[in-house]
Amino acid sequence: MQAQNLSNSSQNHNKVKTCELKALGLLRSLDQFGVPISLTYKNEPVLKSHAGGVATILSRVIVLAFMIVQIQDVYNRVCTIQTSIYKRDLNSDFTEFNLTEQIFDIGLKLEYIFFEKDPTIQANLDQYVYLQLSQNEYQWIKNSKGQRVQIKYKQKVELTKCEQGIYDSFQCPERVNFQIGGSFAVQKSKFIQVAIRDCNQTYLNEKYNKTKQCKSKDEISKVAQFLKLHIITQNSYFDAKSFETISVKKSLDLFYLMSIKDKSIYYYMLLSQNKILRKDNMVYGPDIEEKFIETKIDHNIVQELNSTDPYNNAYIGVYIMLNDEVKQIERKVFNVLDALKNTGGFISKLNFTVKKNFRMYLRQYGFCRTRNSNSAFKDKLYENGLMKVHRELDIRNISRELRTLKFITNTILDKYQRYMLPLFRANLLNNQPKMLSFDIDDNVLEESLANIIIHEDVNKTFYDKEFRLSEEIVMKMRKPATFVEKMSRSMKQHRDQNNFHNSQDKDNELEIEQNLSNESDEEQDKSQSVPEQNNRKKELLIDDDIFQKYQPNKSEIHQAKPENQQRSFDCLENSQKQLFLPLPESKEDQSEPIDLENIQVQIQPPDNQLKKDKKTIQSNVSEINYYVEDEEEIPAPALDFIKF
Template sequence: MTTVEGGPKLLKKFRKFLKSQDAFGHKISLNYQNQPTFRSSVGGFMTIALRLLLLGYFLSNLVTVINRSQSAIVNSIYKKDLSFDDTSFNLTKNVFDMALFISYFGTDDGVQENIHTYFTANFYQIYFEDNPYTWGTGNDWVYMPIGLEICKEGRFLGENKTAKLINITGNYLCPEENFNLKLSGVNTADSWLTSNLFGNEFVYYTGRLEYTQIGTRELDAGWSLFSVEIDMDEGYVKTGRTVMTILDAFSIVGGLMGITFAFFQYFMEAIQEKLFMSSIISKIFYQTNPVDQEEGVHQLNSIGKMPQKQYIQNKLYQKARNTIENEFDIVRVIKTVRKVDLIFKTMFSKYQSFFIPILRNNVLSKNDIKLRDADFNIKEIQEIKKIDDNKLKIFISSLIMQSEKSKIDKRILKNLSDEYRQNISNKKLDLEKNKVGAQLKKNFLGNLASKLDTNLSLKKYNKEDEWSF
């Protein structure tokens, strides 16, 4: 039994918690002329003008986005410690290429054609491998030879015309096509929407001559006559180029809109408050027409003084404003509601209070909301079903018998009768799903309508003959 009762309680607490987390609830506030805020022509003009200016500014930014005419370039330069940096770059034929040509500048004939007889060129990839058994000797350097071949078309990233123009193709020595050197780059975001999408990474390599060594060597020593090395540079240059995107345009215009609207709201606050008070004063208080002064009588304003007529108007305005501000006080509103509730309980009897919620003005008509006929007057019928037959008989009898003595009872009776006439004329009365309450209401409303139509005396009414419950 505890489990059965605990289930609904737990579900009720969960629903309560779920409702408390709702961040999209409908705002509840008082309205003035069907609007949550007071709106004036001055405020409408300022709002339209401000929106047009912001729209024009946004369109200008949108043109900039399409033309990509505005960009920002940022260069970042820093040093890397190559002793600990494990970043590696793979140089293949698809991203990198190089060639070698040995040229003879002497006057002897036939030397250039047979230059490879006198000189040998080798390509190596050299890297350092820590070997604990060599204690830092030359054996720690690993040489990996790279094969050479005569440069063909398709080298240097497909720049065939340029390679032929400078006589590389067919004359220079290039590494074999499957070479892979391990030795970073540019990030681009080619998107109009945002710079965080569709990023592309490019790697550019530049050469720098660190030093030149000139000297003589003994050929028998096995040393190379000269060498060209390609090494990682500790200098790292990062260049970032960004252009304006659509999200940037929205962000700029949104920030400007927040600032401008806050400024204009502060500027218009005093004006709107005076217009609001003037509108309420004109609708609540009666105002007498100002009497014009006789012709020839003029009031000369002295310095620092306002006209007598304007002074009186300002005093009246201030008095009316103080009155309205006091009526807006929440404590006053609560006290007024409590007084009205007390007056209602004092003036209306119990049976009269029962019929107030089901009067014509408190009921939604089918012609207004276009609901199903079976749902018509469902609220008041449910209220009737909650009351036992004897109590309902007493209420109806009291209402009928007191209708000639009490104007309130007569008006209640009249409203019930008019409601029934309207339903009969529309010929859409269908209350089959609520048999008990529907039949009760149909019986007493129908009899009351017939009595009012024939102008019979309510005193001669016999509820045993004409009323059936």
């Protein structure tokens, strides 16, 4: 039972862990700020070609032409105008609109229709009817009984003859200062009223100093049914083609209103306050806001004439009220930023069209023409191969393969083979030879030769290093041994014979041993005066004739031809065999091999490179800092030039 409980708990734990991993994976997939990872070819993120260069030039020419057209539109001030209308809630928004002489003006003219037949009536028309302009305010309040009643306030405005641009017996208000706002349905409303009523004797007495009297009711009724009221209002409009400081222009609108027999007619003229938003900057700058007004006759109401009601006894009445509709106009000039934005969008559209749509159209067109061929299967195989390549180029797979290859290389190959491995043809991505062969410094060449032959000596103690340094000072005082020179020449001769005459290998080895024995006898005679050392050191002199006789070209070195690689590895193998031959210095040490870690190298570089200035390199293994900055800049292995 306990085991079953443990298994169930482990299964539940695994399920919870799986859910957590899925949730974390989903969260990671939503990341939009990830670092992009991509491979490069020749330090470029994409593979470039000549055809791509031609296509790039053509696309840039097209983009440049499109950009010139866009700049031309900027110079010509091409603009877009957007008009929107919204309604204002007059029930909750009681905003008064002040009408002044700068934005509004009105002119009135009352005329008898048959004034040509009876001009006396037109001349004495104020004895029949009375033209009145007033500022009205209606407000709902509660009376003493708690009932809501409407209180009406009226402020008369004096009319005088118009002198500023409006003539022909038009009358204008002495001072334009009106307020409009609200509506009849709200608690408070303000508007302008124009009314034509019966003759007002008080007005005649004030105007004509009691010299005129009003006509009778019958005469007034006969004339009142043939009246015509002219109303001129100053409107404003937005000039879309004007880019001046003020783009609002003024205009005059004329309205004709007629009376009806035994009827009272009221016209409702709505005045709207409109807004303008101008974005006229060619580059960047603040927006400009302006306002203008428009007036229009919305509707009219006809009712029976009631002489008892002083507010509804007008033959012609006009209410100028605030319109709840507000028009907003926005003008945006095509500027430089828009031109750049359109050009960028055009570039993206061009790339999208060329790379995707155009190629898709070509495939469809080709598929229709080659219906009986295997083009569809080839396209499907191409897509599958492309997906496979993408999986192969995943950085995780590449890093895993690189680690495996590095482990195999370190396990199977020795140091010199690993050094030669980057120079194989399979590892050279660029077949063109690089200029690295003999353009390097002499010091770099000498250092590379020393690093190839001498092993690193890291585990040596400080005492061993000091002892070796003292031995090197003593060896510097000695003259270079002649037997080493002859030994190197004999090894070189053996190397040449091994390449061209494989049948003479045994004779060459006997000759080398004989030369070594002869030279060892001579060396023993010359070195009797020098005290014996516990660890004898052999000097290997590489003469400059090795470099003079063998001059490979640069492409031969850097392309790493197979024959050069085979020659280098043969050189390594033969050099190891030759260096471990018995030395004929003494009978006791004939079977003792040379310690490669203690070999002291003396290099004579070519005369044509160092101007016959021979430099001796005393290489101490413990003091060498073998450092290579870039694998592509490693000099050519000097083992190809050393002939044993």
